[in-house]
Amino acid sequence: MADPSLYAYPSPLEGWQGLPPLPDENAEDGKSYINPPASRSPAYDSFVTPITNGVRGGFDIHVYFLHTDPEDVKFAHELWERIRREFPELRIYQIWDNPVGPHMVGMFEVNLFNPEQFGAFIPWLVINRGPLSALIHPNTGDDERDHTQRATWMGQPIPLNLRPFKKMKEAKKQAEE
Structure with missing residues (x-):
C-alpha cells in the first residue's frame, strides 16, 4: 500500500464553501439526517476528475485466483464466462493463468466505462x-497510485509488484528532462 503522506488531498468541500448550515433534523429512521434539497450530482452520469471517461475506461477490476489451485482456476474460468455472458457491454480481457505485469497470481481484468456500469457490476x-x-482501481494516469492508494479490495489483498510502475515513472521523468 502506498504511503498516504506521499500525496496531496484537496478539501472535499472545495467549491461547496459558504453554504447555509446543514439541518440537524433526523429522518424517519431516527438515525440518519434529513439532507437539504439539491440537484442530482453529475457523478451519477460520469466519473469525477481525474478519473478518465474515455476509451480506457474509468475503472479496472482485476479478479485474482491462485493459479496453482485447480478449484480456484476452475471457479475463475466459470466467473469469467458468466461475466462475459451477463455483462457483454463491459470490456473483459483474457484470463492470465500465470503472473503478468504487477499481478503476481493468475487474474483477469474487467473495465467499467461509466457510473451506471460500476453501480451494477460491483454489487454483482x-x-x-x-x-x-478483486482489486478495484480508477484510471487517472497515475498507475502506481491507482493500484495502491486509490484502490479498493474485495477479499484478501494480493501483493502487487510495483516495480513496473516505478520504472515507467523514471522513464517518463528522464524523457521530460
Whole structure:
C-alpha cells in the first residue's frame, strides 16, 4: 500500500464553501439526517476528475485466483464466462493463468466505462466472486497510485509488484528532462 503522506488531498468541500448550515433534523429512521434539497450530482452520469471517461475506461477490476489451485482456476474460468455472458457491454480481457505485469497470481481484468456500469457490476461481483479476491482501481494516469492508494479490495489483498510502475515513472521523468 502506498504511503498516504506521499500525496496531496484537496478539501472535499472545495467549491461547496459558504453554504447555509446543514439541518440537524433526523429522518424517519431516527438515525440518519434529513439532507437539504439539491440537484442530482453529475457523478451519477460520469466519473469525477481525474478519473478518465474515455476509451480506457474509468475503472479496472482485476479478479485474482491462485493459479496453482485447480478449484480456484476452475471457479475463475466459470466467473469469467458468466461475466462475459451477463455483462457483454463491459470490456473483459483474457484470463492470465500465470503472473503478468504487477499481478503476481493468475487474474483477469474487467473495465467499467461509466457510473451506471460500476453501480451494477460491483454489487454483482460482491455476491458472485466466491473465494476470489478483486482489486478495484480508477484510471487517472497515475498507475502506481491507482493500484495502491486509490484502490479498493474485495477479499484478501494480493501483493502487487510495483516495480513496473516505478520504472515507467523514471522513464517518463528522464524523457521530460
